[in-house]
Amino acid sequence: xxxxxxxxxxxxxxxxxxxxxxxxxxxxxxxxxxxxxxxxxxxxxxxxxxxxxxxxxxxxxxxxxxxxxxxxxxxxxxxxxxxxxxxxxxxxxxxxxxxxxxxxxxxxxxxxxxxxxxxxxxxxxxxxxxxxxxxxxxxxxxxxxxxxxxxxxxxxxxxxxxxxxxxxxxxxxxxxxxxxxxxxxxxxxxxxxxxxxxxxxxxxxxxxxxxxxxxxxxxxxxxxxxxxxxxxxxxxxxxxxxxxxxxxxxxxxxxxxxxxxxxxxxxxxxxxxxxxxxxxxxxxxxxxxxxxxxxxxxxxxxxxxxxxxxxxxx
Amino acid sequence: xxxxxxxxxxxxxxxxxxxxxxxxxxxxxxxxxxxxxxxxxxxxxxxxxxxxxxxxxxxxxxxxxxxxxxxxxxxxxxxxxxxxxxxxxxxxxxxxxxxxxxxxxxxxxxxxxxxxxxxxxxxxxxxxxxxxxxxxxxxxxxxxxxxxxxxxxxxxxxxxxxxxxxxxxxxxxxxxxxxxxxxxxxxxxxxxxxxxxxxxxxxxxxxxxxxxxxxxxxxxxxxxxxxxxxxxxxxxxxxxxxxxxxxxxxxxxxxxxxxxxxxxxxxxxxxxxxxxxxxxxxxxxxxxxxxxxxxxxxxxxxxxxxxxxxxxxxxxxxxxxxxxxxxxxxxxxxxxxxxxxxxxxxxxxxxxxxxxxxxxxxxxxxxxxxxxxxxxxxxxxxxxxxxxxxxxxxxxxxxxxxxxxxxxxxxxxxxxxxxxxxxxxxxxxxxxxxxxxxxxxxxxxxxxxxxxxxxxxxxxxxxxxxxxxxxxxxxxxxxxxxxxxxxxxxxxxxxxxxxxxxxxxxxxxxx
Numbered sequence: 154x155x156x157x158x159x160x161x162x163x164x165x166x167x168x169x170x171x172x173x174x175x176x177x178x179x180x181x182x183x184x185x186x187x188x189x190x191x192x193x194x195x196x197x198x199x200x201x202x203x204x205x206x207x208x209x210x211x212x213x214x215x216x217x218x219x220x221x222x223x224x225x226x227x228x229x230x231x232x233x234x235x236x237x238x239x240x241x242x243x244x245x246x247x248x249x250x251x252x253x254x255x256x257x258x259x260x261x262x263x264x265x266x267x268x269x270x271x272x273x274x275x276x277x278x279x280x281x282x283x284x285x286x287x288x289x290x291x292x293x294x295x296x297x298x299x300x301x302x303x304x305x306x307x308x309x310x311x312x313x314x315x316x317x318x319x320x321x322x323x324x325x326x327x328x329x330x331x332x333x334x335x336x337x338x339x340x341x342x343x344x345x346x347x348x349x350x351x352x353x354x355x356x357x358x359x360x361x362x363x364x365x366x367x368x369x370x371x372x373x374x375x376x377x378x379x380x381x382x383x384x385x386x387x388x389x390x391x392x393x394x395x396x397x398x399x400x401x402x403x404x405x406x407x408x409x410x411x412x413x414x415x416x417x418x419x420x421x422x423x424x425x426x427x428x429x430x431x432x433x434x435x436x437x438x439x440x441x442x443x444x445x446x447x448x449x450x451x452x453x454x455x456x457x458x459x460x461x462x463x464x465x466x467x
Numbered sequence: 468x469x470x471x472x473x474x475x476x477x478x479x480x481x482x483x484x485x486x487x488x489x490x491x492x493x494x495x496x497x498x499x500x501x502x503x504x505x506x507x508x509x510x511x512x513x514x515x516x517x518x519x520x521x522x523x524x525x526x527x528x529x530x531x532x533x534x535x536x537x538x539x540x541x542x543x544x545x546x547x548x549x550x551x552x553x554x555x556x557x558x559x560x561x562x563x564x565x566x567x568x569x570x571x572x573x574x575x576x577x578x579x580x581x582x583x584x585x586x587x588x589x590x591x592x593x594x595x596x597x598x599x600x601x602x603x604x605x606x607x608x609x610x611x612x613x614x615x616x617x618x619x620x621x622x623x624x625x626x627x628x629x630x631x632x633x634x635x636x637x638x639x640x641x642x643x644x645x646x647x648x649x650x651x652x653x654x655x656x657x658x659x660x661x662x663x664x665x666x667x668x669x670x671x672x673x674x675x676x677x678x679x680x681x682x683x684x685x686x687x688x689x690x691x692x693x694x695x696x697x698x699x700x701x702x703x704x705x706x707x708x709x710x711x712x713x714x715x716x717x718x719x720x721x722x723x724x725x726x727x728x729x730x731x732x733x734x735x736x737x738x739x740x741x742x743x744x745x746x747x748x749x750x751x752x753x754x755x756x757x758x759x760x761x762x763x764x765x766x767x768x769x770x771x772x773x774x775x776x777x778x779x780x781x782x783x784x785x786x787x788x789x790x791x792x793x794x795x796x797x798x799x800x801x802x803x804x805x806x807x808x809x810x811x812x813x814x815x816x817x818x819x820x821x822x823x824x825x826x827x828x829x830x831x832x833x834x835x836x837x838x839x840x841x842x843x844x845x846x847x848x849x850x851x852x853x854x855x856x857x858x859x860x861x862x863x864x865x866x867x868x869x870x871x872x873x874x875x876x877x878x879x880x881x882x883x884x885x886x887x888x889x890x891x892x893x894x895x896x897x898x899x900x901x902x903x904x905x906x907x908x909x910x911x912x913x914x915x916x917x918x919x920x921x922x923x924x925x926x927x928x929x930x931x932x933x934x935x936x937x938x939x940x941x942x943x944x945x946x947x948x949x950x951x952x953x954x955x956x957x958x959x960x961x962x963x964x965x966x967x968x969x970x971x972x973x974x975x976x977x978x
Binding site: 302319320418 | 516517519520599605657672674703704710859861865868
């Protein structure tokens with residue numbers, strides 16, 4: 154197991170290195186000069202050159218890239234092109250907001266998707282099943298920002314139950330954190346729940362048709378026991394992967410939702426960095442997201458091996 | 468085995484929650500202000516985006532200046548009618564040759580950290596902008612030297628008479644007086660120290676900026692305990708925040724709702740015409756736009772009322788010149804009535820038919836995208852096919868700089884002195900003359916007016932400039948947008964300013 158983990162860690166490092174190279178090269182292809190954006194419309198050549206030199210953008214690309222790598226290895230991701238602050242600090246301070254939103258959204262999604270998916274699989278073809286399928290179709294097709302705005306208008310406008318936007322750290326005031334996270338998490342969670350519901354339903358249906366389920370029923374076990382012990386646990390294996398992938402992608406920040414709800418997470422940071430062509434921040438954010446994604450995948454692989462003894466760690 | 472599975476799942480969730488709890492930084496301070504103990508309370512202000520940084524000399528973002536207006540001071544500052552009034556300098560004298568300006572500083576001014584603000588700080592601040600070639604270095608174009616003859620006196624020596632020096636030194640907080648130690652520690656980007664009515668207490672990236680009353684402020688003490696700026700980019704959400712009471716003030720209102728909001732009294736919404744102007748620019752380095760008849764034809768083909776309605780929901784004042792009515796330099800001149808026949812005739816004279824014109828707009832300013840569609844349909848009527856190109860701002864600026872355009876629409880914001888309205892844009896050597904306009908007569912007048920110290924003569928020169936630019940259709944001016952801002956019933960003492968400066972120093976919050 155230890156060897157497996159070490160090997161996966163090394164693989165992850167190689168992937169990360171690849172990520173830095175790809176991001177760096179892609180940024181060169183993006184039209185738009187960061188120095189010009191920083192100066193805005195009031196532009197003069199001298200100021201331009203001065204700012205360009207300060208940002209190190211007058212160096213050859215190869216020098217820029219290896220400089221970046223060398224510093225990145227020591228945890229220094231450079232300084233923001235616009236604010237002059239260290240990128241490492243900037244991306245790390247955005248992590249809690251995104252983490253708390255992503256985890257809450259996934260928990261919310263699971264609370265909806267598990268009962269709904271299970272019931273709709275067991276009572277396949279019933280009214281509940283149809284309702285669940287309509288729900289998941291709705292969640293997948295309706296744009297999240299629209300759902301977000303409707304949520305704001307309803308829950309904070311008409312009903313006045315929740316604040317329309319903003320963020321309070323969990324450690325600062327859990328109650329107010331909860332009231333602020335509710336709407337964005339529910340919006341994101343609904344989309345995730347729709348995906349999960351479909352997945353759980355089909356995974357359950359597949360297992361329900363297995364011989365051992367028929368055997369379990371034949372030996373007179375109660376439906377409840379059959380479903381919980383035999384069907385659900387076996388159906389869970391692929392579901393774990395989907396949940397993890399969903400969580401991992403939410404950790405990358407839900408750009409539209411974070412922008413809409415004024416949520417200070419990685420997504421909003423990325424959005425602002427793209428608009429400002431703040432390359433160092435953008436690189437840092439992408440690197441962090443990639444690292445998180447790899448970490449979650451690693452955890453899933455380990456979890457997977459534990460869940461299903463047939464999958465052996467080689 | 469089955470038990471292990473669930474324990475593992477449980478452990479994973481616990482781990483994640485621990486990570487969440489562990490990572491959330493922040494202090495245990497109530498930042499809402501709703502239940503703060505002090506007398507004045509904390510005003511919650513929602514602005515449309517996050518400042519890139521808080522160094523007034525280095526930022527060019529309006530979001531930054533919304534905050535910094537309340538933190539920093541300048542030597543002089545514009546009043547409600549944009550006339551320059553004493554601020555850190557109480558008085559100033561000009562030598563007979565107009566080349567030496569001597570400013571006397573206010574007695575006993577301190578930075579918010581308690582250290583004194585002296586003439587040396589003024590010298591340091593200006594030299595920093597000039598020597599490091601920072602964004603606003605162009606405002607010091609005629610400055611030869613800046614010296615502190617004693618702790619209370621600043622002497623500015625010029626290469627040429629500069630009648631708009633006061634506007635350059637005090638037009639906005641981009642030329643604020645900063646503290647050397649604050650700059651050198653690098654803290655100025657997130658925790659700047661100024662001498663203004665409020666001081667930055669905390670900047671929580673992505674979330675909010677908190678200001679507290681500066682008890683060392685030289686002027687009348689602000690009534691508020693502080694101001695908390697949050698960044699709400701969606702105007703519907705910002706308005707909802709204002710209505711729900713989470714926010715007391717915002718300038719990010721959905722434009723289509725402003726006319727209705729102006730009629731209501733809660734929230735209070737007010738609008739005034741701004742000194743900004745929006746225009747269409749035709750690239751005179753390209754044919755056939757070098758022909759004045761073609762440019763004038765386009766000017767006649769446009770229906771400005773319709774453009775304004777579509778782009779700004781009527782929240783703007785049409786203007787065929789740049790300077791708005793409320794300025795002392797306003798020049799009433801509107802030769803272009805919407806006249807399709809006249810436009811066709813001018814195009815015939817120029818021998819142009821079947822013209823296809825590229826129009827470059829940017830998603831950074833959505834009003835240009837909307838206006839472009841209206842402009843396209845109006846020009847269609849005179850036989851010009853418009854190809855709209857929507858770019859993001861970074862790319863847009865690149866194309867503008869490289870001269871890769873037939874035409875573009877954009878605005879100039881925050882202008883005060885006529886020199887700012889015209890020189891860089893229309894002088895043949897102007898840094899922002901991307902459309903390659905050159906008229907020796909205009910060049911001469913602009914150079915002359917730049918150093919003209921007689922205000923009446925100066926006004927006359929700029930009137931001539933305005934007329935010539937409009938006649939030549941160097942820019943085809945469209946409108947001056949209105950500034951609309953809204954605040955809740957609890958807020959008193961706030962005034963919307965034509966230069967978009969957000970000043971909270973006289974504001975009180977009823978509770």
